[in-house]
Amino acid sequence: MxxxxxxxxxxxxxxxxxxxxxxxxxxxxxxxxxxxxxxxxxxxxxxxxxxxxxxxxxxxxxxxxxxxxxxxxxxxxxxxxxxxxxxxxxxxxxxxxxxxxxxxxxxxxxxxxxxxxxxxxxxxxxxxxxxxxxxxxxxxxxxxxxxxxxxxxxxxxxxxxxxxxxxxxxxxxxxxxxxxxxxxxxxxxxxxxxxxxxxxxxxLTENIFRAVNIAMVNELKVVYAAMGIDIWQVIEAAKTKPFGFMPFYPGPGLGGHCIPIDPFYLTWKAREYGQETRFIELAGEVNTAMPAYVIRRCGEALASQGRALKDARVLLLGIAYKANVDDDRESPGYVLWELLEAEGAHVAYHDPHVPVIRPSREHSQFAGIENTALTAGSVAGFDLVLLATNHQAVDYAIVAQNARLVVDTRNALSAHMRGRENYFKA
CATH class of the missing domain: 3.40.50.720 (NAD(P)-binding Rossmann-like Domain)
Known part of the structure; x- marks a missing residue:
């Protein structure tokens, strides 16, 4: 073989x-x-x-x-x-x-x-x-x-x-x-x-199915948040229906080598046959807009304490594209990082599975940056912790007990911090 x-x-x-x-x-x-x-x-x-x-x-x-x-x-x-x-x-x-x-x-x-x-x-x-x-x-x-x-x-x-x-x-x-x-x-x-x-x-159909459904819950997340409704609670209850529903979960944007990329292989080929793929394109727009929404929520969280993103110290929690892997290809974490820096924030990251940022074509400016240790002291030194990837290896109790502000894109800290004034979801 x-x-x-x-x-x-x-x-x-x-x-x-x-x-x-x-x-x-x-x-x-x-x-x-x-x-x-x-x-x-x-x-x-x-x-x-x-x-x-x-x-x-x-x-x-x-x-x-x-x-x-x-x-x-x-x-x-x-x-x-x-x-x-x-x-x-x-x-x-x-x-x-x-x-x-x-x-x-x-x-x-x-x-x-x-x-x-x-x-x-x-x-x-x-x-x-x-x-x-x-x-x-x-x-x-x-x-x-x-x-x-x-x-x-x-x-x-x-x-x-x-x-x-x-x-x-x-x-x-x-x-x-x-x-x-x-x-x-x-x-x-x-x-x-x-x-x-x-x-x-x-x-292509398998991955387009995921991309489109993730876009749907991402859009619902934004709509329900404006109404004061927690999308995560909605999904948990909805998935108790034993037929006609499959749970998908929102996040800060798509990542990895499949879901953000594969649908557009079909959209490109479809044009050769004179066909449009409007649904796929719309899903791409929704998912691509998620990092900007997350940064807006970070700004709102800081504003609640009289701060702004400019000159804020932000700890990005998780740089791998999904939980419990060391693969950071197409990770939305890098887009979040770039957007934070564009707003004047100072960013560091912690990821137990990515000790140092590897070189890449898309985000070469981050290559060589090393992981920040997650301790009570290090967490307390940041103005905001932005949770982008929900690794099981992270000690979330340290974050919950010591963070000044948390913006959670994965519902990972809800059990620790729900109802607290310094806890925001995005």
Whole structure:
């Protein structure tokens, strides 16, 4: 087995294949990641180093930057990023560059399967062309081609690759059959669909469903707050209905590598067919507006004590994009940070899972800033604590007992501070 891209999707998938008897070669262009894995070390919070060490020690898993070793693999699964560029345009460069890297080493009979979220037509058109041109082989004839969307849920201990049903679409029936044989090694439940495009649309639909529903509760949050109604109490009561309702929760904005990005792969592709995606676009507008709403609430909280955001010392509690992970990609915390500084505030952050800010294209100015310790003294030294991510590892009692002001975007401190004059929700 070959798996390209050893991040939050590719690494757990590699380990599940290895644990189920496959010999796995993990490919990545980052030599530091490769060296860490081969030394039995983990760079992802929820993947234990012991698990990696066991697989590397047994010879079931090895990482490499050498793409010539693709020729050793019965199947190659691509798990690389699909970000946006120029605002909201799809960036397939990682997928297509991976295709160019593996194409010269493809062998007859091999399977290539893409897992990266993308618009319908990527696998059977864009990726297929790159693979065929680089290998001299024909997809569906000389090698198998398929799409199977990743369904990772980082930070959820109940989420495991082997137990999450796997949607699989092949270029041809034979391609699908081979993909199901391969995934059957590591995954218990397989869900065949009639084409790569259907499988690609499945993942987009799943993530658009989340984005739209999160936008709805974010909008309701703002409306109900103006009426003096707590959205969190509303949702808790509403979810007792045993049919026709599924709870979604508001927040300071969308984050991560999926929900803020994937819907716009469809909006971009829809324009090619002369179609509009007004609902998706509106959801994007609502979710994008949330950080500004949070900052407005911070200003109101400070004003209640005769202060302003200008020159206020603010502790941003949580910089990862969601609870209990160390992944800060597309985190709304960085947008909050920028908006606070634009208002003249002085910002520090605490996140038990992000000890230092990693370099990124979007927020390079924060790279290298270190985590602030969470102590009674440090909390008391800030004018305001803005809770952006509700990690379980945070001692919220310290915050509740020592903070001058708290603005809570996740309802994490409600049990400690509900009804207190220095506690605000946003």
């Amino acid at each position: 070959g798996i390209v891209g050893l991040g939050y999707v590719g690494l757990p998938l590699s380990l599940r294949f290895a644990q189920n008897g496959a010999r796995v070669i993990g490919f990545d262009i980052d030599p530091a990641k490769v060296a860490s894995l081969n030394a039995g070390q983990s760079y992802i919070l929820h993947i234990p180093a012991e698990e990696i060490a066991a697989m590397t020690g047994s010879g079931a898993f090895a990482a490499t930057t050498d793409f010539t070793r693709v020729s050793e693999c019965a199947a190659v699964i691509i798990c690389v990023p699909t970000p946006l560029v120029n605002g909201r345009d799809p960036d397939l460069s990682y997928v297509l560059n991976t295709g160019r890297a593996i194409a010269p080493h493809l062998q007859k009979g091999q399977l290539v399967c893409l897992e990266s979220t993308t618009y319908p037509g990527t696998t059977d058109t864009d990726l297929r062309v790159v693979l065929e041109e680089g290998s001299g082989l024909k997809a569906g004839v000389d090698f198998h081609l398929a799409f199977s969307p990743e369904r990772e849920d980082p930070g959820n201990p109940q989420s495991d690759v082997s137990h999450i049903p796997k949607v699989i679409g092949g270029l041809t029936p034979a391609c699908q059959k081979r993909a199901m044989e391969i995934y059957g090694i590591a995954v218990k439940t397989l869900v065949p669909v009639e084409s790569c495009r259907v499988a690609e649309a499945v993942k």
